[in-house]
Amino acid sequence: MLHVTYRRLAKIDPRNDGQVIVSDQLVPNSTFLGYLNADHWAVAVPIAEEHPFIAGVFVDQNIYPRRSLAEAVLRFIEEDLEILSESRPK
Numbered sequence: 001m002l003h004v005t006y007r008r009l010a011k012i013d014p015r016n017d018g019q020v021i022v023s024d025q026l027v028p029n030s031t032f033l034g035y036l037n038a039d040h041w042a043v044a045v046p047i048a049e050e051h052p053f054i055a056g057v058f059v060d061q062n063i064y065p066r067r068s069l070a071e072a073v074l075r076f077i078e079e080d081l082e083i084l085s086e087s088r089p090k
Helices: 003-010 040-044 052-058 066-087
Strands: none
Touching: none
16 A cells, blocks of 8 residues: 555655655664564554454455564663663762
8 A cells, every 4th residue: 555655755765654754764873773664554553453354354464573574673662771770870
């Protein structure tokens, strides 16, 4: 569905997801955690698990390990907070 918009944005920047270019996807002064090699809908919405008919007809490749992703993000935050607390003056 996003092939048309991807091609249009690719004229500006080939690194796009069909809706926005990479530079517009990053929050200024934030920490970049990494790229997910998946469709953004697959990461955000569990269509295959909650709506199997819709997934079977309209969506492909919707299975994504969301719990593992959430755990990795939370571990990163936990470690970052530990580093911050250790660097504070006592």
